[in-house]
Amino acid sequence: MNPLLRVLIIEDEDDDEELILRHLAVAGYDLESYRVEDARSLSEALENPNWDVIIADYRLPQFDAMAALSIVKEKNLDIPFLIVSGTIGEQLAVSAMKAGAHDYIMKDNLPRLVPAIEREIREASIRRERRLAEQQLHESHEHLRRLTAHLQNVLEEERKRISREIHDELGQRLTGCKFDLKRLADSLQEKQPDLVPQVDTMLEHLGSLTQTVRRIAAELRPGVLDELGLLAAIEWQSNEFEARTQITCELTNATDEIQMESGKATAVFRIYQEALTNIARHSEATKIWVRVSSGGGFFTLKVHDNGKGVTENDLRNSRSLGVLGMRERAQIYGGEITIKGIPGEGTTLILRMPMSDN
Ligand SMILES: Nc1ncnc2c1ncn2[C@@H]1O[C@H](COP(=O)(O)OP(=O)(O)OP(=O)(O)O)[C@@H](O)[C@H]1O
Numbered sequence: 001m002n003p004l005l006r007v008l009i010i011e012d013e014d015d016d017e018e019l020i021l022r023h024l025a026v027a028g029y030d031l032e033s034y035r036v037e038d039a040r041s042l043s044e045a046l047e048n049p050n051w052d053v054i055i056a057d058y059r060l061p062q063f064d065a066m067a068a069l070s071i072v073k074e075k076n077l078d079i080p081f082l083i084v085s086g087t088i089g090e091q092l093a094v095s096a097m098k099a100g101a102h103d104y105i106m107k108d109n110l111p112r113l114v115p116a117i118e119r120e121i122r123e124a125s126i127r128r129e130r131r132l133a134e135q136q137l138h139e140s141h142e143h144l145r146r147l148t149a150h151l152q153n154v155l156e157e158e159r160k161r162i163s164r165e166i167h168d169e170l171g172q173r174l175t176g177c178k179f180d181l182k183r184l185a186d187s188l189q190e191k192q193p194d195l196v197p198q199v200d201t202m203l204e205h206l207g208s209l210t211q212t213v214r215r216i217a218a219e220l221r222p223g224v225l226d227e228l229g230l231l232a233a234i235e236w237q238s239n240e241f242e243a244r245t246q247i248t249c250e251l252t253n254a255t256d257e258i259q260m261e262s263g264k265a266t267a268v269f270r271i272y273q274e275a276l277t278n279i280a281r282h283s284e285a286t287k288i289w290v291r292v293s294s295g296g297g298f299f300t301l302k303v304h305d306n307g308k309g310v311t312e313n314d315l316r317n318s319r320s321l322g323v324l325g326m327r328e329r330a331q332i333y334g335g336e337i338t339i340k341g342i343p344g345e346g347t348t349l350i351l352r353m354p355m356s357d358n
């Protein structure tokens with residue numbers, strides 16, 4: 001069985017059409033062909049996008065190849081488009097190719113036609129496959145991004161729930177125990193004073209246990225973020241960081257309280273936490289400068305440390321997930337992160353997050 005070739009011909013001369021079709025038939029193709037002579041009939045014929053090739057004369061009485069090319073382009077079709085014509089001059093041939101024609105063949109050199117068609121069909125098929133692969137890649141990126149966003153949400157909700165439970169349930173019971181023990185201590189004072197020091201020790205343990213419970217709950221999800229907002233949470237986290245690491249933190253707040261949707265505020269906060277964790281773990285810094293500002297529709301968080309400075313190589317390390325996670329978190333909300341290090345002078349991280357939700 002011969003291969004089928006669906007040919008759309010833009011031509012006004014019967015003889016020329018016949019000549020072209022004869023060349024294709026001799027090359028061993030079964031032909032399905034259709035001839036058009038003006039813009040309207042070309043548009044109609046392109047409603048069926050399954051043409052293997054379009055062969056156009058350069059100039060027709062009421063139409064020409066350039067106008068035909070723009071119609072094909074407008075319809076976003078990638079069909080091999082070959083011009084078969086008498087001499088049109090190099091200039092016109094070049095502009096036709098620039099406009100999207102795939103080849104130009106002189107009428108007196110028709111043996112070139114079939115190899116040119118076969119080459120262009122092959123290339124169109126490669127382009128199609130590449131487009132498909134790119135689209136699939138794009139879609140799978142999109143899926144991954146949506147999955148990441150979803151997992152972050154689930155994680156935050158779960159942290160919030162556990163944190164509240166620890167804080168409320170455990171915290172309240174511990175407070176209850178403390179009151180009971182205090183009453184016990186009071187009544188023992190008269191009846192069995194020798195036991196009072198033991199109760200005091202228990203009270204001390206209970207006190208530090210309460211502190212631990214509060215700390216764990218706050219580390220899971222700082223209540224200040226939900227209650228007082230992002231700026232207060234950043235301030236709280238900065239103080240915690242300074243107290244825990246002995247690295248001085250100079251915080252400048254150059255903005256009023258900002259309005260930000262809760263998921264986005266959480267993302268900013270988690271990015272800040274990861275930046276601080278990285279400073280504590282890797283930078284060898286003695287001081288950091290943190291600046292929050294807003295303007296031009298963006299919220300900006302800048303964290304600079306005076307440590308050894310992150311290198312491009314550090315950031316390319318494929319096993320490190322912290323920076324990757326920060327970038328992903330920012331991207332979910334249309335934000336972006338830049339990280340730059342200068343050897344011996346420190347590292348600067350800048351997060352820019354659009355304020356409006358879309
Ligand atoms: N402030 C900083 N100063 C110096 N080096 C840094 C700084 N922040 C990050 N780095 C370097 O960049 C690397 C990548 O950081 P990233 O947070 O992605 O990974 P990590 O902290 O090593 O591991 P994790 O996945 O647990 O976060 C780090 O391993 C470290 O070498």
Ligand SMILES: [Mg+2]
Nearest residue numbers: 277278322323
């Ligand atoms: Mg890290």
